[in-house]
Amino acid sequence: MSDCCKINDSMTEKSQSCSSCGVVGKKIKIITLKSMLKPTSLESLNANLDHYFCATTDCEIVYFDLEQKSYSKTEIKVPVFQKDSSLGTPVCYCFDWTKEKIQKSIENGLTPHPVEQIRGNIKANRCGCEVNNPQGSCCLANVTKFSNQIGG
Incomplete structure (x- = not known):
């Protein structure tokens, strides 16, 4: 990781x-x-x-x-997930998972699930949360919480 x-x-x-x-x-x-x-x-x-x-x-x-x-x-250069409710706001800044993209993926039953796709990239050491995510840390908790809120 x-x-x-x-x-x-x-x-x-x-x-x-x-x-x-x-x-x-x-x-x-x-x-x-x-x-x-x-x-x-x-x-x-x-x-x-x-x-x-x-x-x-x-x-x-x-x-x-x-x-x-x-x-x-x-x-700030980008919209901040915690402070911006629009669907175009990123939840995962490293791999371009916006609120809208996560919602559509879950509603359409697409695989891999956003959380699993992000986990795979984390395991492959591809994330750069410190420089991509305004909170300066991993987005996985945000993606999981948001996914659960929309039924995924």
């Missing part, structure tokens, strides 16, 4: 709450922000600070740091 889809205990050492919604964010690697921020926002990034991902659906903030510098949805 790829390193990006393994649990990294060093990423859970500190916790920090989002200044907008108050929910504790998930610590992420700086490479994720470097990959996800639009160039104008990247210029203000303090790469020496810890950064966090806010997964709260109705919060505009996606990333924030220990000094409460934050980056909103409009400053």
Whole structure:
């Protein structure tokens, strides 16, 4: 299994709450922000600070740091699964599984199932979640949850 889809205990050492919604964010690697921020926002990034991902659906903030510098949805290059309800939004950023594609695949009984297809790619060490997924980690839990919600 790829390193990006393994649990990294060093990423859970500190916790920090989002200044907008108050929910504790998930610590992420700086490479994720470097990959996800639009160039104008990247210029203000303090790469020496810890950064966090806010997964709260109705919060505009996606990333924030220990000094409460934050980056909103409009400053991110891609739609964020947790914050965008449209069907064209990716659930799996590495292998192009959008909400719509997963829904159609399950409704039509296509194989392999999205979860199995993604697992196969993970085992083949093909994922790059740290640079493709705004949450900076594996999408498999999101894909499984979304699949279950639509009956798959």
